[in-house]
Amino acid sequence: MRQRCSLGCWNPVTGLNGSLTDRKLENNMRGVVLRVVTVLEEPFVMVSENVLGKPKKYQGFSIDVLEALANYLGFKYEIYVAPDHKYGSPQDDGSWNGLIGELVFKRADIGISALTITPDRENVVDFTTRYMDYSVGVLLRKAEKTVDMFACLAPFDLSLWACIAGTVLLVGLLVYLLNWLNPPRLQMGSMTSTTLYNSMWFVYGSFVQQGGEVPYTTLATRLMMGAWWLFALIVISSYTANLAAFLTITRIENSIQSLQDLSRQTDIPYGTVLDSAVYEHVRVKGMNPFERDSMYSQMWRMINRSNGSENNVLESTAGIQKVKYGNYAFVWDAAVLEYVAINDGDCSFYTVGNTVADRGYGIALQHGSPYRDVFSQR
Secondary structure, eight states, X not given: OOOOOSSEEEETTTEEEEXXXXXXXXXXXXXXXXXXXXXXXXXXXXXXXXXXXXOOEEESHHHHHHHHHHHHHOOEEEEEEOTTOOOOOBOTTSOBOHHHHHHHTTSOSEEOSSOBOOHHHHTTEEEOOOSEEEOEEEEEEOOOOOOOTTGGGTTSOHHHHHHHHHHHHHHHHHHHHHHHHSOOOOOTTOOOOOOHHHHHHHHHHHHTTOOOSSOOOSHHHHHHHHHHHHHHHHHHHHHHHHHHHHHHSOOOOOOOOSHHHHHHOOSSOEEOBTTSHHHHHHHHHHTOTTOSOTHHHHHHHHHTGGGGTXXXXXXXXXXXXXXXXXXXXXXXXXXXXXXXXXXOTTOOXXXXXXXXXXXXXXXXXETTOTTHHHHHHO
C-alpha cells in the first residue's frame, strides 16, 4: 500500500521520508506592506499629527520600535486604531474583541501598543520576544499642601495652650497678691511699682526667657517665681523639641507606598480597566487558592465590587481623570503611569508599584505568521 504524504512520512522501518521545513522569510521584506492595528496609549502610541483629509501620523516608543524594524527590513506599513479602542479580551462566544480580535479575524497583520504578553493571548495570536519589561503600578494623587500661618502652634494642642495662658494669668495674680500683702523694699529713688500689670508682664517675660523689670525680694515671691521658672523651663524645652521635630522631619503625606499598602486599606477605592490584562492578572491571582500572597485576593475584592462596575473604568484615560479629580487609585501599566505622572502640568500625581517584572511588552501577529521569527531576531 502506497502511503501518500505532502510534507513527509514516518514509519518504524524507514523513519522519516521527506523534508519538513518551517515557514520562514528572509531578512529582506522590501515591497511588503503590512496592516498594523494599535491602541492609543501614552507614551507607547500617540497621535503626532491629525490633519483633516490626511492619514494620521503617530509617535511613541512602540512606533519607534516599529519604524526601526521597517527601516531595517525594508517593509512599509499602514497603521490604524482598533475600532473599539481596546486591547482585546475573550467574549462569551469564544471570539475576541479589540486589537487581538483584529488579528484573529485577519483584518491586520501585526498589532503594536502597550501590549503585554499573556498566556490567553498567546493561545490565539503569536508574539515576538519581549522588547521591554512590564510591571503593574498604581497612580495616586498627592496630598494637597497648604500654608499654615499658625504652624508654630502645632507642637502643642489648643487645650494645652489654653492651660499655659491660664497658668500665666494665675501666677501673675498670685505674685501681685504676695507683693501686695508684703510689699518689697525698693531702693531710694526707684520708680518701679508692683502693679497687677507689671506682675503679669514679669511672669510672661520669665516664661519666654526675657526676664523682667520688677524687683521681687520677698521670700514667698522668690519661692513662687522659682517654681514658675522650673515649670517654664520644662514647657519651653518640650516645645522646642517638638517644634524641631515638626519642622525638620518629613511627615509621610502619602500613606500608600506599595501595592501591599494599597491592598490593606479601604479608604481609597481603586480599580483598573475592565476586562484588561491587568484586570485578568489580578483576578487569576486573587482567585487562586494556592497563591501565598494575600495581597491579590484583597485587591480582587475591591476591584470586583458590584461585578467590577463600581471601581473599574472602560479606558485608561478615564482612570487617570478619576484619580486627578476624585478619591481614587488607578492600577495600570507602571511605564504608562510614570509617564503620566512626569508629564502632568500640576505635578499632582505620584506612582508606586512592583519593581519585579513578571511579563513583557511584545508585538502581536496573526497565529502562524511568517514574520514572527524575523521580527524577534531583530
